[in-house]
Amino acid sequence: MALPALAVRPRAGTDQRLMQGALLLAAAFLAVFLALPLGWLLVRAFQDADGAFVGLANFAAYVTTPSLAVSAWNSLWVASLTTALVVPLAFCFAYALTRSRIPGKPVFRAVMLLPVLAPSLLPALALIYLFGNQGMLRDLLLGHSIYGPIGIVIAQVFYCFPHAALILSVALAGADGRLYEAAAALKAGRGRMFTTITLPSATYGLVSASVVVFTLVVTDFGIPKVIGGQFPVLATEVYKQVVGQQNFNMGAVVGIVLLLPAIAAFMLERWAQGRQAGVLSGRSVPYEPKPRLARDLPLLLLCLGVAAALLAVVGTAAWGSFIRFWPYNLAFTWANYDFGRFDSAGWDSLLLSARFAGLTALCGTAIVFLVAYVLERGVKTGALPPLVRFAATMPLAVPGLVLGLSYILFFNEPSNPLGFLYGTLAILVLNSLVHFYTVCHLTAVTAIRQLDPEFESASASLKVPVWITFWRVTLPICLPAILEIFVYLFVNAMTTVSAVIFLYGPDTKPASIAVVHMDEAGQSSAAAAMACTILAVNVALKLVHVGMGGAIDRWTQGWRRR
């Protein structure tokens, strides 16, 4: 028995080689379209216009330029104020949806999502209609101007509300009814139950919602552009530096400054996530609220108020888009939808947007799902999987504006062999895909983790190649999540401004950018009209998604019925 203990070199099967290859491709993709551009942004911040290393000179110039320092401060307090307004409001709204017996919950849920489907500029345009220089309700501002921090904060509240409400309603949805029964048995009052059970279980949701809102506000470009007036914030400043003054190095510096709050927020969320203990165990009993007028009536009134405000904003923009000359001639007209009169691209920009969003959704869904699958079910050893996993969660911390900026710096660099992408539709698609990557990745991972981890082993033992099992089992089971990802990518690509504002070319101007341009040119009715068409396309897709949901479920999810 003097057999030497030779190390076994397991021979990889076709399946494993395939998975390994896909993982390499994923790593290469995220390296070229995420890590390298961001790295280049970092490099450019330490260079002068000619590419010579200048150390911290750009940062020193930044700190000593009063307008830039002011814009950072402005971004900070506007974002803080918005967060302080949105999160409590969204918490109450989410509480009403999950912990009360108010009627019409599905309607409130649908209305809540409306702002997500519209570009962020839409609430800003509506506010201008209402409170602008020719606004019908401008007297309500008591002489203050809507153009500036007031307008930005109000518009941001509308824009960010659904994001916060969505996160909080998920956080509040999973409640263990037994905890409340135990508390009641121990004679705890309602206030005590709220502070000892409800709030602790929603802590992570609250932190997460605050972080998301804060980051959205700091990095949003559309709203301050349209309604900010002379009020400088970081997002508009970086645009001015790069597009206005062609000062790419200073743009890179502002980009890095923009990255800081986002990364801090990202870390904070990670920290909160780590502290959040599992609330629901397999043996939890779902919490069923009982009707109680003292709680339900105020919550219903609040929901009605919020829904009315959301509808009013969207409705005002829609109404304004059909008005001949606001507010003097309120006659109905289709003229504002004759986009050719305002912008040379006319309706083509909407078609382009639809193509751009469609491509982003199509390629993005395929890439995201495959990468998530390979990460979850492929070889887990080696340095590559954790690196790709980290890269997949990184885009969440990178504001669209910063990503767009790093793309323009990286792909516009004369020595970059990928430079031919610059100004094409492809770069818009790639950039948006990376920008919205993380949420999709997490959705895909969650869906894949619900599958038995032995499916691939079982199919290998049956000598069935992994791609057949992927096609016959994994894909059909995950189809709802896949559609979810598709719609998410499409909707976001349709509405995004900040990521693509640096990247569109003369032939590739999306509708959301056309909205900005028409507003800049003073044609706010046409801008509102274009924003409404974007909203209409997204609403239509969402309706198709919901309508199709039933059919898809019958087709692929029949096995779930007992």
Added chain:
Amino acid sequence: MLDLLAAKEPGPVYLTVERVTKKFGTFAALHEVSLTIGEGEFVSFLGPSGCGKTTLLRAIAGLDPATTGRITQAGRDITALPPSERDFGIVFQSYALFPNLTVTENIGYGLRGPDWPRDKARARVAELIATVGLEEHAKKYPSQLSGGQQQRVALARALANRPGLLLLDEPLSALDAIVRQRLRTEIRAVQKALGVTTIMVTHDQEEALSISDRIVVMSQGRIEQIGTPEEVYRTPASAFVASFVGRAGSFEATVEPEGMLRAGNMSIGSDAVASLTPGAAARAFIRPEDVKLGAEAEAYPGAFMAIVGGIEFLGPFCRVHLLVEGVTLEADVPSEKMRALHLDSTARVLVAVPANRVMAYPHV
């Protein structure tokens, strides 16, 4: 006695495992494990959780290849092969049935390619469905089946393309006790009918004893003993096997000359002492059914008095807890004999244990 202990004549060697070690990082889940399995044999890997039994099964399947060592199946070195190039069917603890495919589709999942033209595959699936008795459920999805039915589907799927080796990873652990007993006899019947070499991983010693040709008892990544169920139960190779397989009262004792063990003031004869050094510390095990009480004990030399500490009624027999000089023993007495003994708590009773039934191992 002898023919009870004698191993059944095993078939020609089908699977050999030679000095297989499996490391996860620095943790060694298997230490130089070696064993051989004969063709058509039903072998169980038995041990507590974390003993390496599933790791060994997965090394044989190629799902987690061995770090060092060699595994050959039917004369072929399979150590480094990917699972898809090996010849086995497997039933997972979770069954890993494809939830969106029907029973028929699940069983026929691996029946594809040139070896399985459509008609042949269909006939094979029908045959398998009949074998496991699921004719009425052929069109159902796994979630519409009971746990026992799902288990049968998993078994049929694993057997579909006639593998040379069937691997069962805790196949019955998710089922309730009654279904489990019925299914283990079914599995054994199917296995015997097909003559397929089978390895089953289990932590349930009763299950392993009841259906295996041989049992591999494992602990902490090492094999403690390989033997027939009788061998493992009657002549455990180590204190671990004695305590893990079957029920046994145990106590610490000192080895005395002339085949005696001393615990406190109690002395008891033990054949097992022959292999131990006099004066050394030992651990002794006695199975409850080997303890004789009352009139029956009188026939044995070295009988001693004990106090009854308590009596449990367990249906066909009673378990009597005995206190002897600070040592606790258990005795299983058939219920009808109990009546003749007239025992109650705190009664004194004569106790004897045949010397060939007192197991003793060096104390560690």
